[in-house]
Amino acid sequence: MEIKIVRSLGDEVQTYNVELENVTLLSILNHIKTKIDPTLTYSHGCRSGVCGSCAVRVNGVEQLMCEYKPSEGDVVEPIRNARVIRDLVVDSGAVEHFNRVANAWSEGSHEGSVSEEDASRIETQSDCILCTSCxxxxxxxxxxxxxxxxxxxxxxxxYVNDAREESSDAKIAAVQTNGIWDCTLCGECVPVCPQNIAPKQDITMLRMKSAMLGYQDPNAAAAFGGGLDFGSPMF
Structure with missing residues (x-):
C-alpha cells in the first residue's frame, strides 16, 4: 500500500510503501517509524478513540489515526488552523485558549440529583474529546x-444547558464577540466529529438563548444601518 505524508520541512510530500492491509493509520505510521523512517513525527495516546490526540487530515478530511483504515494512495497531513511543530504534530494551545475565552467550564453549580431528562440534555456534548477536528x-x-x-x-x-449551573449569563455574554454570530452555520464541523456531536446545532441553540436574553446578531443590525436596536428608522 502506498501512503503519502506531508512532512513539515518545506511541506514536502513523502511517499511510503508498506505491506500492511486492514489496519489503522496509526499502525501504519508506527510501522513506518520503527521499520522505515525513524524521523517521522506524529502524536497519539490512548489508541482507542478517546483522547483525541491523533487527529490528522486524510485526503482533506479530519480523521483519528487510531480509528481510520487507510486506502491506496491516501494523503495524510496535519490538521489545519494550528501551527505545525513537526510533520503531523501541531500546537494544541488553541484548545486551552478558546475554552478560556468562552468560559467553557463550570464556574459554580449547586448540589443535588440530576434527573434522567436533565442528564440527557448534556450527554452528547459531554463526550467531546477535544480532538479539534471541528x-x-x-x-x-x-x-x-x-x-x-x-x-x-x-x-x-x-454548561448553559446544565440544570446544575447556577448562572449561565456570563457564558452567553462571553460568546457574543468572535463567537456564535461569526459562525456561518456551514455545517463542516458536524461530519468530522468522531463523537457525533453537532456543533452547528449547539451554536444555533446558543443564538436562541442569546436572543432570549436580549442579544442580537450585530452583523444583521449593521446591515440596517444601526446598532443592536437597528438604529434610526429608514426613509
Whole structure:
C-alpha cells in the first residue's frame, strides 16, 4: 500500500510503501517509524478513540489515526488552523485558549440529583474529546483567526444547558464577540466529529438563548444601518 505524508520541512510530500492491509493509520505510521523512517513525527495516546490526540487530515478530511483504515494512495497531513511543530504534530494551545475565552467550564453549580431528562440534555456534548477536528474543518478561521470555534462553543452550550449551573449569563455574554454570530452555520464541523456531536446545532441553540436574553446578531443590525436596536428608522 502506498501512503503519502506531508512532512513539515518545506511541506514536502513523502511517499511510503508498506505491506500492511486492514489496519489503522496509526499502525501504519508506527510501522513506518520503527521499520522505515525513524524521523517521522506524529502524536497519539490512548489508541482507542478517546483522547483525541491523533487527529490528522486524510485526503482533506479530519480523521483519528487510531480509528481510520487507510486506502491506496491516501494523503495524510496535519490538521489545519494550528501551527505545525513537526510533520503531523501541531500546537494544541488553541484548545486551552478558546475554552478560556468562552468560559467553557463550570464556574459554580449547586448540589443535588440530576434527573434522567436533565442528564440527557448534556450527554452528547459531554463526550467531546477535544480532538479539534471541528476546529480544523472550520472555514471561518481563514477570515477570523480569533473565532472562538465550534469545539469551545459546543462546550459552552453543554454548561448553559446544565440544570446544575447556577448562572449561565456570563457564558452567553462571553460568546457574543468572535463567537456564535461569526459562525456561518456551514455545517463542516458536524461530519468530522468522531463523537457525533453537532456543533452547528449547539451554536444555533446558543443564538436562541442569546436572543432570549436580549442579544442580537450585530452583523444583521449593521446591515440596517444601526446598532443592536437597528438604529434610526429608514426613509
Amino acid at each position: 476546529y480544523s474543518a472550520c472555514p471561518v478561521y481563514a477570515v477570523n483567526p480569533d473565532f472562538i470555534g465550534p469545539f469551545a462553543l459546543t462546550r459552552v452550550w453543554r
